[in-house]
Amino acid sequence: MSPILRAKILEVCDKKIKEKGADVGVSFYAFFENKNQHPELLMETATWWIQEHTLDHFEKATKIKKLVESL
Incomplete structure (x- = not known):
């Protein structure tokens, strides 16, 4: 990322x-x-969100924040 x-x-x-x-x-x-x-x-974000983590369309901001902080 x-x-x-x-x-x-x-x-x-x-x-x-x-x-x-x-x-x-x-x-x-x-x-x-x-x-x-x-x-x-936008494509980098979509790839990270959809392909790498198979996240739902809406996710809790706290979950996303933790995922990004763990990188």
């Missing part, structure tokens, strides 16, 4: 957890704006 993606996931998860609590769910789209401005990063 690239350092840019790692930092972005941790930032978004922290923000979502702070705003909505530990039970908040996220999808890999949560790390991007509505416009596809970073297609390579």
Whole structure:
């Protein structure tokens, strides 16, 4: 996982957890704006989320944060 993606996931998860609590769910789209401005990063995220970890569409932000921190 690239350092840019790692930092972005941790930032978004922290923000979502702070705003909505530990039970908040996220999808890999949560790390991007509505416009596809970073297609390579989006594909890296989708590959990590879907192919490497076979995660559901929505997962708890705390789970994602722990997975990323363990890398």
